[in-house]
Amino acid sequence: MLTIAIIDDNAVNVALFRALVKQLDGARSVEFLQPQEALTWVLSHDVDLVVVDYQMPEMDGLTFIRHLRAQEDKREVPVLMVTADHEISLRHEALQAGANDFLTKPVDRVEFQARARNMLALRQSQLALLNRAAWLAEEVSKATATVVARELDTILRLSRAAEYRDPETGAHVLRMAHYARLIAVELDLPLEECDLLLRAAPMHDLGKVGTPDHILLKPGRLTPEELAIMRQHARVGHDILADSESPYLQAAAIVALHHHERWDGTGYPIGLAGDAISLWGRIVAVADVFDALTSERPYKAAWAMERAREFLLEQSGSHFDPRCVQAFCNRWADVLRVRARFADDPLPPSASQIMELQ
Known part of the structure; x- marks a missing residue:
C-alpha cells in the first residue's frame, strides 16, 4: 500500500483529496491541516507522495518542501504542489525547491488522479531501484565474504606449514x-x-x-x-x-x-x-x-x-x-x-x- 500525505489548511480541500485518493488502487491517504504537524510526521514515516498546498498559515508550501528536501532520505519523494493558475513565478521557485509537479486550483478530479498515478509510478520505480541496489550490495557482500574466507584459509594453511616444521x-x-x-x-x-x-x-x-x-x-x-x-x-x-x-x-x-x-x-x-x-x-x-x-x-x-x-x-x-x-x-x-x-x-x-x- 502506497501512502499519500495530504497537507492543506482547508478542511474541505482535505476531504476532497481523501475521496480522490480512495479511487486510486493500492493507495491510502494521511491528511493534515497543520503543516508543522505534517512535516514532523512525514520526516519520521515512509511516504510515497506528498500533496501540499502553497497558501497555508505558519508554514507555506515552499517552506514545507525545503524542509522535506533537507532530509536525505526524503529528497526523492515525489511532491505535488497545489497553486493558483496565475502563480507562474511561484511554480518556478517551487521547482527549484524540489517540487515535481503541480495541481491548479480548483483541483480537477481527472487531473489529480492522472498526476498522482504518474508520481506513484515514479515512486515505485525509485523503490525498485533501491531494492535492486540493496540486493546488489548484499550479493557483493556475500562475494566479498567468500573471498575473505579463502584468504583466511590460505593463512591457516601457511601457518600450519610453518608449525609442522x-x-x-x-x-x-x-x-x-x-x-x-x-x-x-x-x-x-x-x-x-x-x-x-x-x-x-x-x-x-x-x-x-x-x-x-x-x-x-x-x-x-x-x-x-x-x-x-x-x-x-x-x-x-x-x-x-x-x-x-x-x-x-x-x-x-x-x-x-x-x-x-x-x-x-x-x-x-x-x-x-x-x-x-x-x-x-x-x-x-x-x-x-x-x-x-x-x-x-x-x-x-x-x-x-x-x-x-x-x-x-x-x-x-x-x-x-x-x-x-x-x-x-x-x-x-x-x-x-x-x-x-x-x-x-x-x-x-x-x-x-x-x-x-x-
Missing part, C-alpha cells in the same frame, strides 16, 4: 596473535587494523619452512654460521608473502620481515631502529618474545608470567618499543585470560581458532 606448539601462534591484538587495541589502532594484525601475526615465522632441519630442530646452541642461516627466515617469510594482493598476506609479509628487528637497531635482518621498524613488527616482537619465554620447549623450562613481564620492562627501549611494552602491561588482565584460553596443544591450530576474534 617448528618445535613450537600450535597454541603459540594463537597466543602471540591475540597478545598482538591486545597491544594494537591499547595503542588505539583502528579496529580493522587490530583484526588484520590478529590474522597476519600467525604467519610471522613462515620463513622457517626454508630453514634446514638440522638447524631448526637442533636442541643446543647454534653456531654463528647456523645462527646466520636461521636468521634468514625473516626475509624468506617476507619474500614468500610480499607479492600477494591479499591485505592479510601483505601485512604478514611486513610482520615476518620486521618482528626480529630491535628498537636499538641491533636486530635482524636489516638492522632497523626505532620508528623505522613497522609498528606491526614492533607489536609482534613483544607478543612473540613474551610467549616464547612463558612456553616450555625441549631445550628450556617456561618462565613465570611475572618474570617474563619484568623482562619486557627491562628490555623496553633497547629490544622493544617502550610504547608497545607499556600497552602490553596495561592489558595484563587480558593477557592472563589469553594465556588461560589457549593452552599448549601439540596439534596445529584450527581455522576457527586462528580467525576467532576477542
